Amino acid sequence: MQGENGWKRVGDVFLVFLRLGLTSFGGPIAHLGFFRDEFVVRRRWLDERAYADLVALCQFLPGPASSQVGMALGYLRAGYAGTLAAWLGFTLPSAVVMILFALGVTRDAGAIPSGVLHGLKVAAVAVVAQAVWGMARTLCPDARRVTLMTAAACCAALAPFAWVQVAVIGAAGVAGLALLPGRDLPAPAPLPIAMRRRTGFFWLLPFAALLVALPLFARFTADPSLTLVDAFYRAGSLVFGGGHVVLPLLQAETVPRGWVDAQTFLAGYGAVQAVPGPLFTFAAFLGAVRQVSPAGWTGGLLALGAIFLPSWLLILGALPFWAQWRHLGWAQAALAGINAAVVGILLAALYQPVWTSAILRPQDFCLGLVAFVALLFWRVPPWAVVGMCGLLGGLLG
Known part of the structure; x- marks a missing residue:
C-alpha cells in the first residue's frame, strides 16, 4: 500500500504531468524535449543516460513513444x-478538449488564431533543439558515437518512416557491440525498478491475449462496445512511431465502417493539431463523434482507454528486463550505440517535421533563436517560452 509519502509522490507526478499536458505543444518529439528539461535538468529524477535509455526502449515498442x-x-x-497518474495528467487535457469538440461545444476548429498556433510550432523547434544539444553533449562524447549519431540522422532524414527508425536503432545497437566495448563505459546509475522479470511476463501476457482474443470476441458477439475497443486496441498495438503514423490506421478502422465520415475525420485531425499533449487523443474524438452507439463521452473514453492500454501493458512488461540488461557489459555497449542513434533520430526530426513546418520566414528564425537562447542560457521555464512564442506568433501573424 502507498504510505503518506507515497501518495504525495503520486500527487506530485499527476500535477507535473498535468502542467505538461496543458503546455506541451509540438508533437511527440517536442514532448521528449519537454520531459528531458523537466525531469533530467530541473527535477533530476534521473540522469541523462537513463533518460536516453528509456527513450530508446520506447522507440522499440509499438505505440506513442512520448506517452510511454x-x-x-x-x-x-x-x-x-x-x-497511471502520469498518463492521466498528460492525456486528460487534450482528451477532454477533443471530446468537447466532437460534441459540438467548440464549433469553430479555427478558434485559436493561426499566428498563435504557428508561434507554438516555433517554440517546439527551440525545445527540440535544446534537447538534441544537451543529449548530444552527454551521449556522444567521442568520434565513434558522433559518427553513429550522424549516420542515424542521415538515414532517418532520407527515409522518414517508422520502420526505418526501428532498423536504425537495431543497427546502432550492433555497431555499439562492435565499436564500444562495455567494459570501457561507466556503469549506469541504478533506478528504482522493483519488478521482477516474472512480473514483466505477467503484464506482457494480457497484451498478447487481448490482441488475439478481442477480434474473435468482437466478431462472435457483434457487441458494438467490444467492436470499438477491438479497433482502437489494435491501432495502439500495431503501429510504430506513434503520432501521425497512427492516423491512416485509424482512418481505415473508422471511415469505411461508417462510424465517421471523411470530412469529420479531417476536421478532428485539424483540431488535434491545435491542442497540447499526445496526438493519440484523436481516438477520443473519433469515439465520441461516432454515428453509432456507443458515442459521446462513453465512446470517447472507451476509445481513449483502448488505444493507450497496449502502451501501458508493454512498458510495464518491458521495464524489468530493461532494468537488468542495461547493467550488463554487452548491453551497455549496445545501449551506448543506441543512445547515439536516438540523438541522431531526434536531430533528423528537428529538421523534418519540426523545423520545416515552423521556420518559414526570417521572423520565425529570429523567434526560434530567441526561444532557444532563453531555454538554454537564461534557463527560462519551457511553459513561459511556449507562452511567449504563442503571444509573439499571434502578433507577428
Whole structure:
C-alpha cells in the first residue's frame, strides 16, 4: 500500500504531468524535449543516460513513444499509481478538449488564431533543439558515437518512416557491440525498478491475449462496445512511431465502417493539431463523434482507454528486463550505440517535421533563436517560452 509519502509522490507526478499536458505543444518529439528539461535538468529524477535509455526502449515498442516515456517516468517516481497518474495528467487535457469538440461545444476548429498556433510550432523547434544539444553533449562524447549519431540522422532524414527508425536503432545497437566495448563505459546509475522479470511476463501476457482474443470476441458477439475497443486496441498495438503514423490506421478502422465520415475525420485531425499533449487523443474524438452507439463521452473514453492500454501493458512488461540488461557489459555497449542513434533520430526530426513546418520566414528564425537562447542560457521555464512564442506568433501573424 502507498504510505503518506507515497501518495504525495503520486500527487506530485499527476500535477507535473498535468502542467505538461496543458503546455506541451509540438508533437511527440517536442514532448521528449519537454520531459528531458523537466525531469533530467530541473527535477533530476534521473540522469541523462537513463533518460536516453528509456527513450530508446520506447522507440522499440509499438505505440506513442512520448506517452510511454511519461508512463515509465511515473513508475520510476511513484510505482504503478505513478504510471497511471502520469498518463492521466498528460492525456486528460487534450482528451477532454477533443471530446468537447466532437460534441459540438467548440464549433469553430479555427478558434485559436493561426499566428498563435504557428508561434507554438516555433517554440517546439527551440525545445527540440535544446534537447538534441544537451543529449548530444552527454551521449556522444567521442568520434565513434558522433559518427553513429550522424549516420542515424542521415538515414532517418532520407527515409522518414517508422520502420526505418526501428532498423536504425537495431543497427546502432550492433555497431555499439562492435565499436564500444562495455567494459570501457561507466556503469549506469541504478533506478528504482522493483519488478521482477516474472512480473514483466505477467503484464506482457494480457497484451498478447487481448490482441488475439478481442477480434474473435468482437466478431462472435457483434457487441458494438467490444467492436470499438477491438479497433482502437489494435491501432495502439500495431503501429510504430506513434503520432501521425497512427492516423491512416485509424482512418481505415473508422471511415469505411461508417462510424465517421471523411470530412469529420479531417476536421478532428485539424483540431488535434491545435491542442497540447499526445496526438493519440484523436481516438477520443473519433469515439465520441461516432454515428453509432456507443458515442459521446462513453465512446470517447472507451476509445481513449483502448488505444493507450497496449502502451501501458508493454512498458510495464518491458521495464524489468530493461532494468537488468542495461547493467550488463554487452548491453551497455549496445545501449551506448543506441543512445547515439536516438540523438541522431531526434536531430533528423528537428529538421523534418519540426523545423520545416515552423521556420518559414526570417521572423520565425529570429523567434526560434530567441526561444532557444532563453531555454538554454537564461534557463527560462519551457511553459513561459511556449507562452511567449504563442503571444509573439499571434502578433507577428
